[in-house]
Amino acid sequence: MQKTDDVIRVAFLGPPGTFSHAAVDRAFSEDGRTLDYHSVASIDDVFLDVEAGQSDFGVVPVENSTEGAVNTTLDCLIDTSLSIVGEVFIPIEHNLLLQPGADMVDVRRIVSHKQSLGQCRLWLRSHYPDIELLDVSSNAEAARLAAEDPSTAAIAGLKAAELYGLNVVVAGIQDRRNNTTRFLTLARVRNTQPSGADKTSIIVYAENKPGSLFRLLEPFDRFQVSLTRLETRPARDDMWSYVFFIDFEGHSDDAAVKQVFSQLTERVVKIKNLGSYTRASS
Amino acid sequence: MQKTDDVIRVAFLGPPGTFSHAAVDRAFSEDGRTLDYHSVASIDDVFLDVEAGQSDFGVVPVENSTEGAVNTTLDCLIDTSLSIVGEVFIPIEHNLLLQPGADMVDVRRIVSHKQSLGQCRLWLRSHYPDIELLDVSSNAEAARLAAEDPSTAAIAGLKAAELYGLNVVVAGIQDRRNNTTRFLTLARVRNTQPSGADKTSIIVYAENKPGSLFRLLEPFDRFQVSLTRLETRPARDDMWSYVFFIDFEGHSDDAAVKQVFSQLTERVVKIKNLGSYTRASS
Numbered sequence: 001m002q003k004t005d006d007v008i009r010v011a012f013l014g015p016p017g018t019f020s021h022a023a024v025d026r027a028f029s030e031d032g033r034t035l036d037y038h039s040v041a042s043i044d045d046v047f048l049d050v051e052a053g054q055s056d057f058g059v060v061p062v063e064n065s066t067e068g069a070v071n072t073t074l075d076c077l078i079d080t081s082l083s084i085v086g087e088v089f090i091p092i093e094h095n096l097l098l099q100p101g102a103d104m105v106d107v108r109r110i111v112s113h114k115q116s117l118g119q120c121r122l123w124l125r126s127h128y129p130d131i132e133l134l135d136v137s138s139n140a141e142a143a144r145l146a147a148e149d150p151s152t153a154a155i156a157g158l159k160a161a162e163l164y165g166l167n168v169v170v171a172g173i174q175d176r177r178n179n180t181t182r183f184l185t186l187a188r189v190r191n192t193q194p195s196g197a198d199k200t201s202i203i204v205y206a207e208n209k210p211g212s213l214f215r216l217l218e219p220f221d222r223f224q225v226s227l228t229r230l231e232t233r234p235a236r237d238d239m240w241s242y243v244f245f246i247d248f249e250g251h252s253d254d255a256a257v258k259q260v261f262s263q264l265t266e267r268v269v270k271i272k273n274l275g276s277y278t279r280a281s282s
Numbered sequence: 283m284q285k286t287d288d289v290i291r292v293a294f295l296g297p298p299g300t301f302s303h304a305a306v307d308r309a310f311s312e313d314g315r316t317l318d319y320h321s322v323a324s325i326d327d328v329f330l331d332v333e334a335g336q337s338d339f340g341v342v343p344v345e346n347s348t349e350g351a352v353n354t355t356l357d358c359l360i361d362t363s364l365s366i367v368g369e370v371f372i373p374i375e376h377n378l379l380l381q382p383g384a385d386m387v388d389v390r391r392i393v394s395h396k397q398s399l400g401q402c403r404l405w406l407r408s409h410y411p412d413i414e415l416l417d418v419s420s421n422a423e424a425a426r427l428a429a430e431d432p433s434t435a436a437i438a439g440l441k442a443a444e445l446y447g448l449n450v451v452v453a454g455i456q457d458r459r460n461n462t463t464r465f466l467t468l469a470r471v472r473n474t475q476p477s478g479a480d481k482t483s484i485i486v487y488a489e490n491k492p493g494s495l496f497r498l499l500e501p502f503d504r505f506q507v508s509l510t511r512l513e514t515r516p517a518r519d520d521m522w523s524y525v526f527f528i529d530f531e532g533h534s535d536d537a538a539v540k541q542v543f544s545q546l547t548e549r550v551v552k553i554k555n556l557g558s559y560t561r562a563s564s
Contacts, residue, residue: 065521068353068514178521210508217496226492229524232350232513239347239460242511 007034011046011055014039017140017160019090023183024059025159026088043072047080050186058082058186064092065180069231073184074245077203078233083275084201086185094120094155094174097143097166102150104169109134111142112155120155122175140164182280190275198251199228201274204264208241212268219263220248223256251276289316293328293337296321299422299442301372305465306341307441308370325354329362332468340364340468346374347462351513355466356527359485360515365557366483368467376402376437376456379425379448384432386451391416393424394437402437404457422446464562472557476533481510483529483556486546490523494550501545502530505538533558 010028012020016039028035038055040046050058062073094116098104110117110128114135117124124133136142139156140163146154147164154166161168206212220227231245250257252273264271292310295302298321310317320337322328332340344355376398380386392399392410396417399406406415418424421438422445428436429446436448443450488494502509513527532539534555546553 065516066518068516071350180521210506211503213509213512214496214499214503217499221493221496224492227495230495230512230514232511234347234350236348239462 007036009036009038009055011038011040011049011058015140017163022159023090027185047076059183061181062184063182074233082186083190084184085187085191086277087280088183089180092179093172095168096170097154097161098169099150100167107153108151110153111136111145113139116155119174123173194251194253195278197279198276199279200276201247203272204244204268205270206268215267219260223259225256225260289318291318291320291337293320293322293331293340297422299445304441305372309467329358341465343463344466345464356515364468365472366466367469367473368559369562370465371462374461375454377450378452379436379443380451381432382449389435390433392435393418395421398437401456405455476535477560479561480533480558481561482558485554486526486550487552488550497549501542505541507538507542
């Protein structure tokens with residue numbers, strides 16, 4: 001991630017205050033340069049913005065520990081020329097937020113994104129069974145509404161609380177513990193320096209015939225390269241054929257990984273190397 | 283699917299006129315018994331309705347050739363006690379529909395589900411760039427609106443056209459050809475008769491350690507049992523561990539499949555057999 005400028009521009013799925021926004025902070029927490037946050041309207045737009053050179057980096061969600069793969073991101077990775085240069089894990093923690101000085105006894109409605117209301121359903125039912133629930137376009141929008149009106153409480157993450165100057169009335173109100181989202185950092189230039197604790201992501205196009213998945217996994221087993229994830233998506237050009245997204249431990253400069261690549265090349269139609277990057281702890 | 287009654291009740295994702303409704307017709311086209319269609323509000327409700335014995339069968343979408351897996355269905359399959367007893371493929375064809383006697387020159391708006399409008403975007407832009415587009419809750423609802431108003435055209439499938447007495451003005455207007463959805467038929471009782479052209483679906487819970495996916499695929503390779511699909515979903519009880527949905531050719535009564543099961547049992551934590559059923563052609 002070497003760059004001479006002191007300011008770097010990072011595109012993410014907005015509005016400001018989302019968990020993607022928090023992921024940008026985490027991804028660049030040790031970078032030292034000043035961040036120019038660029039909030040865009042969709043995951044596709046994050047890719048386009050970085051590809052066009054309007055932002056230096058992009059941050060996108062790729063997987064949630066409960067909900068699984070973010071398909072839009074996987075489909076964008078098929079077409080993109082960008083490389084993955086990093087990953088971060090962000091715990092999806094919901095909090096009940098209020099204006100400073102406001103009191104829950106005066107609250108008449110709780111607002112949040114529909115999905116967040118759903119993730120706090122049991123908690124809301126047992127604590128505030130009689131308050132109106134209103135779903136809005138994002139948790140950040142909910143926080144904005146709470147900042148304007150003392151009778152409105154928002155459910156959102158800490159980043160939104162910070163941004164809209166709200167107090168955390170109750171922290172961690174989501175029904176399911178251990179809900180974490182993995183985000184990827186994308187850039188136009190590949191990060192080629194091994195850190196000693198790396199991960200590599202590839203897309204494999206295999207022949208649509210019996211045993212092809214088994215044969216493409218065999219080199220990983222032979223050279224003791226550990227798969228961390230395998231995801232299947234439809235190949236857009238051929239009905240009922242698939243591409244495989246494979247994450248594994250190691251860097252593409254490692255001897256074992258080079259051997260895996262060499263054997264894979266003989267067994268599959270095409271490999272797209274998305275990049276090697278430092279492994280994050282969840 | 284033996285049952286003495288002459289009427290069978292089938293639950294599906296409604297409202298009537300959806301592609302799920304068309305899948306029910308296709309799935310039971312050779313059944314001979316009278317169908318009592320039971321339209322429910324969600325995929326979860328299809329499972330619940332059949333589990334509770336209120337319907338004899340349920341029909342749910344499991345995979346689209348362009349969009350990939352239907353995650354809600356996969357997650358319901360983890361928890362259900364139901365078996366898969368059949369599959370059908372339904373081409374997702376969109377048509378421009380009007381009241382009989384109405385004329386496109388009088389049409390002021392085209393209505394459909396947001397996703398369908400998106401799937402016909404290029405066609406709409408080149409043929410009707412100036413007509414208002416309105417998204418509604420389902421294609422069936424769009425058809426209902428067109429049946430009430432000659433200045434409204436709907437985009438929907440043939441089932442909706444038939445149900446609401448609409449004429450097909452232009453057929454097959456979706457931008458992408460080869461868009462097909464695979465549906466499963468579910469029942470409380472397992473269908474145990476091999477047909478000679480069968481498929482089996484299982485869920486495999488593997489240990490979260492290096493090489494486990496490779497080891498669980500090995501028996502399929504050894505006994506020449508062809509995988510037709512592998513899908514990954516998060517295991518709900520353990521963060522960043524996964525369950526594998528595997529479809530393969532053959533019936534659980536086949537000798538080769540029995541050997542695969544026997545070897546798999548020694549290699550994985552748990553196998554859930556979802557059932558064997560006659561393979562459908564796409």
